[in-house]
Amino acid sequence: MVNYWLAKQEPSGPRGYSFEQLKKDKTTVWDDVHNNLALKHMREMKPGDLVLFYHTGDERQAVGIMEVTSKPYSNPKEDVERFIVMDVKYKKSLKKPVTLDEMKKEKKFKDWELIRISRLSVMPVPKPIWDMIIKMSQT
Numbered sequence: 001m002v003n004y005w006l007a008k009q010e011p012s013g014p015r016g017y018s019f020e021q022l023k024k025d026k027t028t029v030w031d032d033v034h035n036n037l038a039l040k041h042m043r044e045m046k047p048g049d050l051v052l053f054y055h056t057g058d059e060r061q062a063v064g065i066m067e068v069t070s071k072p073y074s075n076p077k078e079d080v081e082r083f084i085v086m087d088v089k090y091k092k093s094l095k096k097p098v099t100l101d102e103m104k105k106e107k108k109f110k111d112w113e114l115i116r117i118s119r120l121s122v123m124p125v126p127k128p129i130w131d132m133i134i135k136m137s138q139t
Contacts, residue, residue: 004125005045006052006114007066011059019053019064022090031075031085038122042072042084051088052125052133054114061097062133066090094137102136 007030011018015032022028033039045051049068055061070087103109109132113123125133 003045003049004052004127004130005041005049005068006054006062006123006125008054008056008121010057011055012057016057019055019093022053022066022088023064023093025090027069027087027089029085030088031077033085033121034083035119035121037117038120039082039084041122041124042086044124045072045086047071050091050130052130055097059097060100062094062137063097064091064093094134096137096139098133098136103133106132108132 009018010016011020017028030042033042045068047068047070051066051068052062053064053066055063066088068086069089072084072086074081075083075085100114103112104115109115109129112126112129113120117123
């Protein structure tokens with residue numbers, strides 16, 4: 001069974017990485033996550049799961065979909081074993097980005113972590129919310 005997630009990334013800045021860059025690279029290592037709850041969510045991810053790529057910063061919008069291609073593993077660039085990474089690949093761009101403001105207007109989203117815990121960088125997306133975001137991206 002496929003699970004659904006959202007992962008945030010700042011598209012600009014010194015350590016930025018955009019969805020357009022992932023599209024060019026085709027695959028990347030998802031790293032630099034240090035928040036305990038976000039790490040817990042990453043440990044639950046498995047190959048085949050789908051992830052909304054969310055641009056933070058000035059954009060604050062879901063822009064595309066990537067697929068998890070590996071189990072989480074220790075970050076070779078970190079000295080702390082609990083910091084993990086995973087491999088992901090480009091899946092597809094959303095027809096139209098879905099902004100945080102648009103999501104906040106949906107009553108069904110009010111209890112979702114994206115709305116409640118704004119600093120969280122990785123979180124599950126309940127299937128009804130995933131389906132609604134995909135639908136919103138089509139219009």
